[in-house]
Each structure stands twice: as structure tokens, then as C-alpha cells.
Amino acid sequence: MRALVTGGAGYIGSHLVLALLEAGHQVVVVDDLSNGHLEALRRVEELAGRPCSLIVGDVADRPKMVSALHGVDVVLHLAAFKAVGESMTNPERYFRNNTGGLASLLESMVDAGVSRLIYSSTAAVYGEGSLMPLTEQTPPGPDSPYGASKLLGEQMLQWMCRCRDLRAVSLRYFNPVGAHPSGRIGEHARTPSNLVPRVLMALTGDVPALTVFGADYDTPDGTCLRDYIHIQDLVAAHMVAIGLLERPGYHLYNVGTGRPSSVREVLDAARRVTGRAVPFVDGPRRAGDVPETVADPSRFRQDLGFEAKRDLDEMVRDAWRWWTQNPGGYPE
Ligand SMILES: NC(=O)c1ccc[n+]([C@@H]2O[C@H](COP(=O)([O-])OP(=O)(O)OC[C@H]3O[C@@H](n4cnc5c(N)ncnc54)[C@H](O)[C@@H]3O)[C@@H](O)[C@H]2O)c1
Numbered sequence: 367m368r369a370l371v372t373g374g375a376g377y378i379g380s381h382l383v384l385a386l387l388e389a390g391h392q393v394v395v396v397d398d399l400s401n402g403h404l405e406a407l408r409r410v411e412e413l414a415g416r417p418c419s420l421i422v423g424d425v426a427d428r429p430k431m432v433s434a435l436h437g438v439d440v441v442l443h444l445a446a447f448k449a450v451g452e453s454m455t456n457p458e459r460y461f462r463n464n465t466g467g468l469a470s471l472l473e474s475m476v477d478a479g480v481s482r483l484i485y486s487s488t489a490a491v492y493g494e495g496s497l498m499p500l501t502e503q504t505p506p507g508p509d510s511p512y513g514a515s516k517l518l519g520e521q522m523l524q525w526m527c528r529c530r531d532l533r534a535v536s537l538r539y540f541n542p543v544g545a546h547p548s549g550r551i552g553e554h555a556r557t558p559s560n561l562v563p564r565v566l567m568a569l570t571g572d573v574p575a576l577t578v579f580g581a582d583y584d585t586p587d588g589t590c591l592r593d594y595i596h597i598q599d600l601v602a603a604h605m606v607a608i609g610l611l612e613r614p615g616y617h618l619y620n621v622g623t624g625r626p627s628s629v630r631e632v633l634d635a636a637r638r639v640t641g642r643a644v645p646f647v648d649g650p651r652r653a654g655d656v657p658e659t660v661a662d663p664s665r666f667r668q669d670l671g672f673e674a675k676r677d678l679d680e681m682v683r684d685a686w687r688w689w690t691q692n693p694g695g696y697p698e
Pocket of ligand 1: 372373374375376377378379396397398399400401402403423424425426443444445446447448463467486487488489539540541542
């Protein structure tokens with residue numbers, strides 16, 4: 367099979383490209399390198415022992431995309447901006463790149479006669495105040511332009527599946543963490559806002575202490591609960607979802623574990639894995655944080671037998687290996 371991965375030089379994309387190469391597929395990556403790394407793809411090729419093709423460019427570049435799509439069986443569309451906070455101050459940038467980028471990609475796919483697509487969506491399409499766990503039937507209600515830009519993408523896909531011969535799967539990722547077990551590829555987060563990289567920074571002394579944003583939530587230990595999923599499980603979900611494209615129409619799945627972890631539980635896992643206590647201070651709640659986000663992953667399990675296997679310790683262990691072997695991330 368020939369797969370085209372947009373955003374393949376990014377965090378999730380690089381792990382996905384590796385899995386596709388390891389499964390024997392031909393892979394074309396399109397990435398404008400706005401947040402991707404050539405070094406990530408170099409390492410992916412080294413790990414796989416096989417090359418992929420890289421086209422440096424924007425998914426909205428129609429002539430370039432139509433030519434890149436030649437002979438492609440399936441598109442995995444990951445290219446997007448993903449910073450929720452930045453989307454509040456620069457929403458038009460998110461609508462242009464995330465929603466507009468997908469609209470343009472769909473036009474190029476129609477022109478090139480490519481009709482199968484996996485789409486990276488997000489738990490950010492759900493809104494604050496939703497009942498937990500979140501099922502695919504939970505009414506969406508994004509709290510940010512980022513979430514809205516992704517939800518609009520899902521809606522476009524639904525219509526394209528109805529009106530055109532498109533087959534598409536939207537995967538709503540919960541909180542991807544961890545890294546490839548080799549420690550060679552991982553998330554290059556320079557100013558991370560996510561918990562696990564911030565925990566690692568506190569452990570390596572890059573910051574004096576981790577601030578726990580709110581310890582007075584109505585949760586068992588007072589800290590926020592999130593549904594973390596190991597990047598390798600997330601990648602495995604894509605490999606399963608590709609099989610779904612044998613069936614016509616539009617498909618939508620949550621991709622999480624269904625087992626939420628609190629901030630304190632992440633700190634405990636970090637202590638178990640590294641043998642060191644994470645220096646932390648309890649701080650005030652952070653604007654926009656909700657007490658709990660957890661997926662109901664049962665639809666994916668029932669339809670396709672997919673279940674995330676890796677536990678929190680493995681997520682933190684693999685993230686720690688990547689972090690300590692690559693201080694500062696990929697070399698620029
Ligand atoms: N990481 C998360 O926590 C998370 C959670 C839910 C959903 N997602 C979604 O998963 C996808 C991948 O996320 P990630 O964490 O790997 O992000 P990332 O920033 O590491 O990767 C995205 C890649 O897309 C590229 N890109 C962005 N705009 C582009 C464009 N117009 N043309 C070509 N390339 C472009 C960037 O250079 C980057 O390499 C995104 O769609 C994101 O919204 C991520």
C-alpha cells in the first residue's frame with residue numbers, strides 16, 4: 367500500500383511513519399516543517415531500515431498535493447496547528463491551517479482520484495461540562511478555536527462521504543504521551559504546556575519545580591484527571607483504522623484508554639520509573655482546565671477489537687528515556 371502522511375515529520379506523524387514502514391508500506395510524507403523535524407524522519411528511516419519520500423510543502427499547495435497524491439491508496443492527515451492557548455489569541459491562523467488545509471487537501475484528493483482518508487481529530491471537540499466518560503454520542507461543543515477548527519473538519523468529511531465517493535475515519539485522540547521505546551524519536555517540545563514533559567523538566571532541573579495547577583478539584587485526590595494514551599498505542603489505532611476504509615462511508619472513534627490518571631498519579635509514576643521524587647508545588651487552577659477528561663473507548667473495542675495496552679508507567683518510562691537521551695529534543 368502507498369500511504370501519504372501529512373505532518374509526518376511531527377511528534378505523532380514520525381511514530382506513525384515508522385509503523386507504516388515497518389508494516390511494509392510505501393510512505394510519502396508531506397510536511398512544511400513549521401513544527402516538524404528532518405532529523406525525526408532521518409531517525410525513522412534508520413529504525414525502519416527503509417526510506418520514505420519527503421515532500422517539503424504546505425498541504426494547501428494544490429498543484430504540489432495533486433502530484434504527491436499520484437498512486438496513493440490512503441491519506442493520513444495529521445498536519446495541523448495544535449496549541450489550544452494560541453488558538454484563542456490567533457483563531458484565524460487555526461481555521462486557515464486546520465480547516466482550510468483539510469478543505470484544500472480534499473479538493474486535491476478529488477482531482478487526484480484518491481478517496482480514503484484517516485483524520486486526526488481531538489478530544490478538544492468536546493466541551494466543558496460534558497458527562498464523563500465521553501462517548502462518540504456526547505454532543506460536541508468545543509471550548510477553543512482549535513477544537514472548533516477540528517470539529518469543522520469532521521463535518522466536512524461527513525459531507526464528503528455523503529456527496530462524493532470518500533471513505534473517511536476521524537480519530538479523536540485523547541492525551542498522547544510517551545515516545546518510541548528506542549528513545550530515538552519523541553516529542554520535541556521546547557516550551558511544553560502538557561503535564562508529562564513538564565514533569566520531566568522538573569526531574570532534570572530544567573525548571574526548579576512543577577506547578578500543579580489546582581489541587582482542590584472535586585476529584586479523588588483533588589487534581590485533574592486526564593486520559594493519557596501511549597503514542598505507540600495511538601499509532602496502533604491508526605493501523606487498525608486503515609482496515610476500516612474497506613467499508614464505505616464515514617466512521618468516528620474516540621482513541622483513549624478509558625482509564626484516567628490524576629496529576630498526583632503521574633507524579634507517582636514518575637517516581638517509580640526514575641527513582642526520584644518530582645519537586646512540585648501546588649498552585650492555583652489554570653484558566654480553561656476542566657476537572658476530568660476521559661474517553662469511553664468501547665466503540666473502537668467492539669467494532670475493531672482495538673484496546674490500548676500500555677500503562678501509565680510505560681508512558682512515563684518511554685518519555686523519560688527519550689527526554690534523557692535527547693536533552694533539548696532533536697538537534698536543530
Ligand atoms: N499531540 C496531541 O496532544 C494531540 C491531541 C489530539 C490531536 N492531535 C492532532 O494530531 C495531529 C498531529 O499532532 P502532533 O502532536 O504530532 O503535532 P506536531 O506539531 O508535532 O505535528 C504536526 C506536523 O504538521 C506539520 N504541519 C502543520 N501545518 C502544516 C501544513 N499546512 N502543511 C504541511 N505540514 C504542516 C508540522 O510541521 C508538524 O510536523 C494534529 O492534527 C493535532 O491536532 C494532537
